[in-house]
Amino acid sequence: MLVFTLKRLLASIPTLFAVLTVIFVLVRIVPGDPALAVLGDSASEEVIQEFRKSIGIDKPLWEQYLVFMGDVLQGNLGLSMATGKTVVEEVSNVLPYTLELTVASIIIGVVFGIPLGIFSAIYRNHFFDYLARMVSLLGLSFPAFYISILFMIYLSVEWDWFPVFSEYIPWSDPLTRLYHLALPALSLGVIMIGYVARTSRSSMLEVLGEDYIRTAKSKGLPRNMVVFKHGFRNALIPILTLTGLYLGLLMGNSVLTEIVFNRPGLGGLIVGSLESRDYTMLQGLIVTYAFFIVLANLITDISYGLVDPRVKNND
Amino acid sequence: MTEPVFCVKDLSISFKLNGKWCQATQNVNFDLMENETLCIVGESGCGKSITAMSCLGLLPKKKNIHIEGQVLYKGVNLLDLTEKELNDYRGDDLSMIFQEPMTSLNPVLTVGEQITESLLVHKSMTKAQARETGIELLNKVKIPEAEKRFSQYPHQFSGGMRQRVMIAIALACKPTVLFADEPTTALDVTIQAQVLHLLKELRRETKMSMVMITHDMGVVASVADKVLVMYGGQVIENSSCKDLFEAPNHPYTKALLNAIPRPDRHIDHLTSIPGQVPTLAGMPSGCRFSTRCELVSDQCAMTPDVNTVAGQQSHHYRCWNV
Amino acid sequence: MINTLALNVKTATVSTYQILKSSKLTWIGTLIFVIVTLMAVFAPYLTPYDPISQDPLAVLQEPSALHWMGTDSYGRDVWTRMLYGARISLFISVVAVVAAMIIGGALGIVAGYYGGRVDMMIMRVMDIMLSFPTLIMGLIVVAMLGASMTNLVIAIALTVIPKFARVARAPTLSVKKREYIEACYALGYSDIRIMVFHILPNVFGEVLVIGSLWIATAIRIEASLSFIGLGIKPPTPTWGGIIREGFNNFLDAPWIATYAGLAVLVVVFSLNLIGDGVRDAVDPKLRGE
Numbered sequence: 001m002l003v004f005t006l007k008r009l010l011a012s013i014p015t016l017f018a019v020l021t022v023i024f025v026l027v028r029i030v031p032g033d034p035a036l037a038v039l040g041d042s043a044s045e046e047v048i049q050e051f052r053k054s055i056g057i058d059k060p061l062w063e064q065y066l067v068f069m070g071d072v073l074q075g076n077l078g079l080s081m082a083t084g085k086t087v088v089e090e091v092s093n094v095l096p097y098t099l100e101l102t103v104a105s106i107i108i109g110v111v112f113g114i115p116l117g118i119f120s121a122i123y124r125n126h127f128f129d130y131l132a133r134m135v136s137l138l139g140l141s142f143p144a145f146y147i148s149i150l151f152m153i154y155l156s157v158e159w160d161w162f163p164v165f166s167e168y169i170p171w172s173d174p175l176t177r178l179y180h181l182a183l184p185a186l187s188l189g190v191i192m193i194g195y196v197a198r199t200s201r202s203s204m205l206e207v208l209g210e211d212y213i214r215t216a217k218s219k220g221l222p223r224n225m226v227v228f229k230h231g232f233r234n235a236l237i238p239i240l241t242l243t244g245l246y247l248g249l250l251m252g253n254s255v256l257t258e259i260v261f262n263r264p265g266l267g268g269l270i271v272g273s274l275e276s277r278d279y280t281m282l283q284g285l286i287v288t289y290a291f292f293i294v295l296a297n298l299i300t301d302i303s304y305g306l307v308d309p310r311v312k313n314n315d
Numbered sequence: 316m317t318e319p320v321f322c323v324k325d326l327s328i329s330f331k332l333n334g335k336w337c338q339a340t341q342n343v344n345f346d347l348m349e350n351e352t353l354c355i356v357g358e359s360g361c362g363k364s365i366t367a368m369s370c371l372g373l374l375p376k377k378k379n380i381h382i383e384g385q386v387l388y389k390g391v392n393l394l395d396l397t398e399k400e401l402n403d404y405r406g407d408d409l410s411m412i413f414q415e416p417m418t419s420l421n422p423v424l425t426v427g428e429q430i431t432e433s434l435l436v437h438k439s440m441t442k443a444q445a446r447e448t449g450i451e452l453l454n455k456v457k458i459p460e461a462e463k464r465f466s467q468y469p470h471q472f473s474g475g476m477r478q479r480v481m482i483a484i485a486l487a488c489k490p491t492v493l494f495a496d497e498p499t500t501a502l503d504v505t506i507q508a509q510v511l512h513l514l515k516e517l518r519r520e521t522k523m524s525m526v527m528i529t530h531d532m533g534v535v536a537s538v539a540d541k542v543l544v545m546y547g548g549q550v551i552e553n554s555s556c557k558d559l560f561e562a563p564n565h566p567y568t569k570a571l572l573n574a575i576p577r578p579d580r581h582i583d584h585l586t587s588i589p590g591q592v593p594t595l596a597g598m599p600s601g602c603r604f605s606t607r608c609e610l611v612s613d614q615c616a617m618t619p620d621v622n623t624v625a626g627q628q629s630h631h632y633r634c635w636n637v
Numbered sequence: 638m639i640n641t642l643a644l645n646v647k648t649a650t651v652s653t654y655q656i657l658k659s660s661k662l663t664w665i666g667t668l669i670f671v672i673v674t675l676m677a678v679f680a681p682y683l684t685p686y687d688p689i690s691q692d693p694l695a696v697l698q699e700p701s702a703l704h705w706m707g708t709d710s711y712g713r714d715v716w717t718r719m720l721y722g723a724r725i726s727l728f729i730s731v732v733a734v735v736a737a738m739i740i741g742g743a744l745g746i747v748a749g750y751y752g753g754r755v756d757m758m759i760m761r762v763m764d765i766m767l768s769f770p771t772l773i774m775g776l777i778v779v780a781m782l783g784a785s786m787t788n789l790v791i792a793i794a795l796t797v798i799p800k801f802a803r804v805a806r807a808p809t810l811s812v813k814k815r816e817y818i819e820a821c822y823a824l825g826y827s828d829i830r831i832m833v834f835h836i837l838p839n840v841f842g843e844v845l846v847i848g849s850l851w852i853a854t855a856i857r858i859e860a861s862l863s864f865i866g867l868g869i870k871p872p873t874p875t876w877g878g879i880i881r882e883g884f885n886n887f888l889d890a891p892w893i894a895t896y897a898g899l900a901v902l903v904v905v906f907s908l909n910l911i912g913d914g915v916r917d918a919v920d921p922k923l924r925g926e
Contacts, residue, residue, distance in 0.1 A: 015765075018761060018765055019765050019768070022762055022765045022766065133913075137906065137909050137910065137913060138902075138906060140909065141853070141902055141905040141906040141909050142902060142905075143857050143860050143861060143864075143898070143901055143902070143905070144861070145860075145861060145864045145877075145880065145884075145898075146880065146894075146898035146901060146902060149880070149884055149887065149894045149895075149898060150895065150898065152887070153887055153891045153894070153895065157887070157888065157891070158891075210418065211413060211415050211418040211419040212418065212419055212420055212421040212422070214373060214413065214419070215413060215419045215420065215421070215429075215481070215484070216421065216432075217373060217405070218371055218373060218405055218406060218410065218411040218413075219405065219406035219410070219432060219433040219436070219484065220401070220402040220403065220404065220405030220406030220407055220433065220436065220437065221402070221406070221432060221433070221436055222399075222402060222436070223398065223399075225432075225436075229424075230421050230424070233423045233424075234421070234422065234423055237423075245768075248768060248769065248770040248771075249770055249771070249772075250770075251770045251773065252770030252771060252772030252773045252776075252861075253772065255772060255773065255776070255865070256772070256861055256864065256865070259864075259865065260884065270773075270776065271865060271866075274776075274780050274865075274867070275866075282777070282780060286773075286777055289769070289770070289773055290769070293768050293769065293770075297768065307423065308422070308423060309422070309423060309425075309468040309470070310422060310468070310470045
C-alpha cells in the first residue's frame with residue numbers, strides 16, 4: 001500500500017506540471033490584453049507598458065513560462081498588487097476556512113447521499129426511489145448562491161437560528177467556528193447530497209445487475225449480505241471517483257457560498273482580486289486551485305487502492 | 316421405485332416485454348434421481364438457463380415475470396417459498412455454477428472469503444474451520460498451492476482456475492443437487508475437458524445429482540444419464556442418454572446430432588440447421604420447430620402431442636411426423 | 638451478422654423512444670422548458686412594464702396583483718425583469734453550448750480519427766480543463782477578458798468544450814474501424830472529407846443528446862457569474878444579476894431573491910429532468926431489464 005501511494009504521488013507530479021502549463025497557455029491564448037482588462041481602455045500607453053513590465057508579460061513567451069514555473073516550484077506566487085503582502089501569505093490566511101467548508105460539505109454529502117442513493121437503488125421503482133431521485137435531482141439543480149440565500153433569509157434572518165454574517169471568525173474557538181460553518185456547509189452539502197446520491201444509485205444499480213451478485217444469491221446468503229458485502233463495496237469504487245470529481249465542483253460552489261455568507265475564504269479573495277484588478281493574486285489563486293485539484297485526484301486515486309484490490313496488486 | 320430428489324412439473328415462465336406477455340418456457344417437466352445427471356440441451360434462447368434459474372428461485376419475483384407449475388425438492392415446492400426460506404436451500408442443498416467465470420466472482424473479495432461464506436452461513440462453522448474446509452475444497456478442485464491461493468483475489472486467477480473456484484464454492488456445503496449452466500462454454504477447449512472431467516469425478520465421489528445445461532452434444536454424451544432437448548421454450552424430446560444417441564426421434568434432435576463432427580463418418584461438411592430460432596414474441600403457433608423443419612406438413616400448424624416411444628417408457632417426443 | 642447488428646440497433650432506438658414516451662417526468666421537464674422559452678420570446682406581450690425604466694414611487698414593493706414578484710430597489714417590476722432576463726440568460730447559455738458542441742465535437746473527432754500523439758495531446762489538455770471547476774474556469778476567463786456578452790459565451794463554452802470532445806471521441810474510435818471508412822481510404826478521400834461526411838453523421842446524434850444536458854450547467858454558470866458581478870452589466874436584466882440585486886436588499890425585500898432564484902431553479906430542474914430521462918434511455922443498465 002505504501003509503495004502504491006508513493007507511486008501515485010510520483011505520478012501526480014507530471015500531472016501538476018501539465019496543469020500548470022495548461023493554465024499558463026490558457027491565460028495567454030484567451031483573446032484580450034490583461035493590461036487593458038486591468039487598467040481599462042482609457043489607460044495611457046506608458047502606464048500600460050509599465051504594468052506589463054511589472055507583471056513580466058513584456059518578455060518573450062518562453063521566458064515568461066520559465067519564470068512562471070520556476071516561481072511556482074519555489075512556492076513563490078508573487079506579491080499581491082492590492083495589499084503588497086505575498087500571495088502565499090494572503091492565501092494561507094483564508095485557506096483553512098475554505099478547506100473547512102469543503103471538507104464539511106463533502107462529509108454531509110457522503111453521509112447522507114450514499115445511503116440515499118443505495119436505498120434508492122435497492123428499492124428501485126418503489127415510492128422511496130422516486131422520492132429520493134426527485135430530492136437528489138432538485139438538490140443538484142440548485143445554484144449554490146440561491147440555496148445559500150434561501151438558508152440565510154429563512155434560517156438566519158427569519159428564525160434567527162444561525163448567524164447572518166461571518167465576516168470575522170476566530171480560528172481558535174472551535175464552537176463559534178462550527179456555529180458559523182453550519183449554514184454554509186449545509187448549503188453546499190445539500191447540493192453534494194444530490195450529486196452523491198445520484199452517483200450512488202446508478203453505480204449500485206449497475207453492480208446489482210452483475211453476475212457475482214447472482215452468484216452470491218445462489219449461495220443462499222441473506223439479502224443484506226448480498227447487498228452490502230457483495231454489492232456495496234463494488235459500488236463504492238465509482239462513487240469514490242465521482243465524488244473526487246465533485247470536489248472541483250464544490251470548490252467552484254464554495255466561492256458563491258462564501259460571498260453570500262460573507263465568509264473569509266478563497267472565494268472572497270478571488271472576488272476581491274477581481275474587483276481590485278489584482279492580477280498576481282488572481283494567477284496565484286489559479287495555481288492554488290490547480291494544486292488542490294491535483295491533490296484531490298491523488299486522494300481519490302489512493303482511496304481507490306483501498307477499495308479495489310485490482311488496483312493495488314497490478315502496480 | 317425410489318422417489319426423485321428433484322422434480323419440475325409443468326413449469327411455465329412468462330415475461331412481459333414491451334407490454335406483451337411472452338412465454339419463455341412452456342410445461343417443462345423432469346425428474347432427477349439421486350446420483351443422476353440430467354442434461355438440458357438446446358440453442359441459446361430456448362429457455363434452458365431460465366429453467367435452471369427458476370429451480371433455485373433466482374428469478375426475481377416481479378410483476379413482469381409470471382411463473383406457473385412446481386419445482387419440488389424433496390417434496391417442497393420451492394416456488395411457494397419466500398426469499399428467506401429459499402436461502403436455507405440455496406448454496407446448501409442446491410447450488411449452481413454459472414457460465415461466465417470471469418464475471419461470476421466478486422472482484423473485491425478474496426477467493427477464500429467467497430468459498431467460506433456459505434459454510435459460515437449454512438453450516439455455522441467457525442472461521443478457522445471454514446478456512447480449513449475452504450483450503451481442502453481448493454485442493455479438491457485441483458488448484459495448486461491452495462493455501463496461498465486461498466487469500467488471493469479473483470483477478471489473480473485464469474479463466475479455468477476461476478471456474479474451478481466457482482465449482483469449489485458450489486460444492487462447499489456438499490449439495491444434493493448441483494446445477495451447472497454451461498460451465499465450460501467460456502473456456503478454452505483443453506480447459507473445458509479438464510473442468511468436465513473434474514465435475515464428473517467430483518460427482519462420482521459425492522454422489523450428488525447434477526443438472527447440466529449445455530448446447531454441446533459432445534458434453535451430453537460424456538456426462539449425461541438423461542437428456543432433455545429443448546426448443547423454443549418446450550421440451551421436444553426427453554429420454555435416457557443412450558436411447559437418445561442411438562435412436563433420436565424428433566427432427567430437431569436428429570439435426571443436432573448430425574451437426575456433431577464424428578470421425579467415423581466421412582462427410583465433407585457438417586450439416587447445419589437452416590434458419591434461426593424464432594424470437595419469443597414471434598413463436599409460430601402449433602409446432603414451434605415447424606419454421607425450420609424438413610418434414611413440415613399441414614398438421615404442424617397444430618400443437619403436437621407428447622408421444623412415447625414404443626418399448627421405451629421414459630422416451631418422449633413432441634412431433635406429428637415420426 | 639450484419640443483419641442481426643442492424644436489427645439490434647433498431648430495437649434499441651425503438652425502446653429508447655418508448656422510454657422517453659413513457660417517462661412522464663421527461664415530458665414535464667420538456668414542457669416547462671418550452672414554456673419558459675416561449676415566455677422569453679414573447680416577453681413584451683406578457684408584461685405591461687419596461688424592464689429598465691425606473692419608478693421611484695414603487696421601490697421594493699411586496700408581491701401583489703400589479704407586481705407578481707414585487708419590485709426592486711429602483712422600482713422595476715421583478716417579473717418583467719425575469720422575463721427579459723430569460724432572453725439573455727437562455728440566449729447566452731444556448732449559444733455557448735452550441736459553440737462548445739461544434740468546437741468540442743470537432744476536437745473529439747480529430748483526436749479519435751488521427752489517434753496516437755494528436756489524440757493524446759488533445760485529450761490530455763481536455764482532461765486537465767475538465768478537472769478544473771467549471772465555475773472557477775468561467776470566472777478566470779471572464780476576469781481576463783472583461784465582462785461582455787461575447788466573453789460570457791466564450792467563458793461558458795470553454796468550460797464545456799472538453800465534455801463534448803470526450804463524447805465525440807468515443808464513437809469516432811469505433812466508427813473509424815468500420816469497413817466503409819476503410820473503403821473511403823481505398824477511394825483516396827481526404828481526411829477532412831472522411832471526417833465531415835462519414836464520421837460526423839455517426840457522432841452527431843450522441844453529441845446532440847448530451848448537448849441538451851449541458852444547457853442546464855450553462856444556465857447555472859451564467860447565473861453564477863452574473864451573481865458575482867461578472868455578467869452583463871446592469872441595468873440589462875440577467876437572472877444572476879436580478880438575484881444579486883435582490884440579495885443586496887434581502888433584509889428589506891427577501892421576496893426578490895426568493896422568487897427570482899426559484900425561477901432559475903425550476904428551469905435548471907426541468908432541464909435536469911429531461912437529461913435524466915435521456916440518460917436512462919441511453920444507458921440500458923440503468924433501465925434494469
